[in-house]
Amino acid sequence: MKKVTIDEFDLLFQIALDLSSSLQSQDRYQRLVDAVRQALPADAVTLLRLQGEALHPLATHGLVPDALGRQFVVADHPRLAEVCRQPQPTRFPINSPLPDPFEGLVEGAPNLSDHIHACLGIPLRVQNQLVGTLTLDSLTSNAFDGISTSFLSALGALAGAALHTSEIMEALERSARNNGLVAQDLVHGILERRGGGLLGRSDRLQALREEISVFAQSDYPVLVTGETGTGKELVVRTLHAESWRSKKPLVYVNCAALPESVVESELFGHIKGAFTGASNERRGKFQVADGGCLFLDEIGELPLSIQPKLLRVLQTGEIQRVGSDRHLHVDVRVFSATNRELVREVQAGAFRADLLHRLDVCRIHTPRLTDMKDDIPLLAGSFCDQARRQLGLGPVRLHSDSPQALMAYAWPGNVRELENVISRAVLKAAKSSAKGEPVWIRPRHLGQDFVKTKSKADSEDRYSHQQLAAPDMKAIDGRPLSEQLVEFKRQVILAALKRNHGVWSQAAKELGLHRSNLHNLAARLGLK
Numbered sequence: 001m002k003k004v005t006i007d008e009f010d011l012l013f014q015i016a017l018d019l020s021s022s023l024q025s026q027d028r029y030q031r032l033v034d035a036v037r038q039a040l041p042a043d044a045v046t047l048l049r050l051q052g053e054a055l056h057p058l059a060t061h062g063l064v065p066d067a068l069g070r071q072f073v074v075a076d077h078p079r080l081a082e083v084c085r086q087p088q089p090t091r092f093p094i095n096s097p098l099p100d101p102f103e104g105l106v107e108g109a110p111n112l113s114d115h116i117h118a119c120l121g122i123p124l125r126v127q128n129q130l131v132g133t134l135t136l137d138s139l140t141s142n143a144f145d146g147i148s149t150s151f152l153s154a155l156g157a158l159a160g161a162a163l164h165t166s167e168i169m170e171a172l173e174r175s176a177r178n179n180g181l182v183a184q185d186l187v188h189g190i191l192e193r194r195g196g197g198l199l200g201r202s203d204r205l206q207a208l209r210e211e212i213s214v215f216a217q218s219d220y221p222v223l224v225t226g227e228t229g230t231g232k233e234l235v236v237r238t239l240h241a242e243s244w245r246s247k248k249p250l251v252y253v254n255c256a257a258l259p260e261s262v263v264e265s266e267l268f269g270h271i272k273g274a275f276t277g278a279s280n281e282r283r284g285k286f287q288v289a290d291g292g293c294l295f296l297d298e299i300g301e302l303p304l305s306i307q308p309k310l311l312r313v314l315q316t317g318e319i320q321r322v323g324s325d326r327h328l329h330v331d332v333r334v335f336s337a338t339n340r341e342l343v344r345e346v347q348a349g350a351f352r353a354d355l356l357h358r359l360d361v362c363r364i365h366t367p368r369l370t371d372m373k374d375d376i377p378l379l380a381g382s383f384c385d386q387a388r389r390q391l392g393l394g395p396v397r398l399h400s401d402s403p404q405a406l407m408a409y410a411w412p413g414n415v416r417e418l419e420n421v422i423s424r425a426v427l428k429a430a431k432s433s434a435k436g437e438p439v440w441i442r443p444r445h446l447g448q449d450f451v452k453t454k455s456k457a458d459s460e461d462r463y464s465h466q467q468l469a470a471p472d473m474k475a476i477d478g479r480p481l482s483e484q485l486v487e488f489k490r491q492v493i494l495a496a497l498k499r500n501h502g503v504w505s506q507a508a509k510e511l512g513l514h515r516s517n518l519h520n521l522a523a524r525l526g527l528k
Contacts, residue, residue: 066381
């Protein structure tokens with residue numbers, strides 16, 4: 001058996017030291033990955049945490065920046081599934097037929113399938129419970145041959161402990177702000193919330209997270225301001241999730257979408273016969289949210305006639321239903337959001353100053369996307385992943401020119417515009433990729449605003465092999481995105497049926513669906 005080398009011993013020693021240090025969680029993760037990369041001959045190292053059925057990257061070395069915004073559903077990636085299944089580290093043969101989960105994500109090797117490369121995965125377990133994985137890839141085929149299994153097992157044990165320690169540290173930090181809560185419950189809460197939180201690592205986003213964490217612990221109203229598309233609703237949902245009311249409902253009201261004639265009934269409810277058409281008693285949103293939180297989106301659009309009644313609820317906690325002379329008490333925390341300058345609205349007489357003071361006890365301003373440019377590749381990677389799942393495509397990757405093109409754009413529509421741009425780009429790029437093949441997003445797919453000069457890499461089609469029947473994108477361009485998605489799914493199913501001579505079971509197998517699921521999907525899309 002090969003002895004542990006000096007470099008390998010130093011690696012284990014460094015990880016052990018970090019376990020007892022007071023590092024921030026993200027620093028601990030990145031130090032672990034960097035130490036592994038320095039001691040072992042790997043071109044790419046990835047530390048992933050298991051959350052539900054998916055592995056989420058915590059820190060990487062050698063992967064493109066957008067990799068951190070993705071998630072890897074274990075069932076969709078046979079290599080990761082094998083790593084999770086085995087009790088010991090798994091070395092994959094260089095001729096393994098299993099697709100590499102990081103295809104298109106390794107810097108300097110956009111197509112791993114074109115390279116004979118070494119790959120190994122280490123399951124991270126704490127008390128026999130899988131908590132994550134550590135993966136290593138090298139473009140040198142025999143890079144890991146000399147590393148002993150016993151050393152890799154020791155590395156996995158220490159890396160798993162580091163992951164677990166970081167969870168406990170986060171729980172204890174939160175416990176200091178939430179006296180009386182149990183650390184084990186806090187760990188569970190942290191894991192539950194990480195599925196769809198605020199993505200990004202920029203200083204602005206870290207400051208935003210800290211502000212949310214502080215305000216969430218109180219019961220004060222919070223006013224969230226910021227431009228359209230900056231994620232104000234996500235901030236509110238995070239505030240609710242981190243508050244002591246998280247087990248109670250968060251009720252949403254879009255003030256801009258309610259006609260003035262029904263706003264009062266919608267918010268406060270009405271009794272039977274209160275007005276023409278009121279054939280039944282109805283509870284308002286404040287009653288529905290009793291014990292929880294109410295989110296008043298676009299609060300600047302609330303009619304002046306209703307503002308005194310909202311002010312009364314905030315002052316006394318009492319509501320009066322339309323048509324009733326009784327007052328009902330409710331216990332509701334109010335969040336509100338707007339892209340308007342409410343101080344100017346007050347000066348113009350369109351908003352009450354006393355109501356603004358009640359709503360604006362705590363204020364959070366969501367930064368523009370251009371203020372967090374370093375987070376754009378990460379966000380783009382997450383949106384690529386979402387589009388891949390929605391459309392049932394193979395891996396969706398950003399071409400090396402695309403992140404820079406995205407970061408150079410002004411983004412007047414902020415994060416929402418970025419999501420729409422990526423969704424459209426995936427649709428456009430998918431037409432030139434066969435089923436299961438990587439879909440590469442190039443600047444020309446993003447739109448004319450992202451194309452400066454036509455580079456050689458952008459003009460060449462890397463996948464020139466015979467394509468399967470592809471949807472006719474000309475037939476769906478120009479429609480709203482939701483309609484394009486529906487039409488794209490229809491065309492994909494019809495193309496699969498055509499290739500399989502109308503046999504639904506064979507088409508379902510080709511598309512990776514159960515036959516009954518394909519029938520149900522076809523029915524929803526109007527194909528049956």
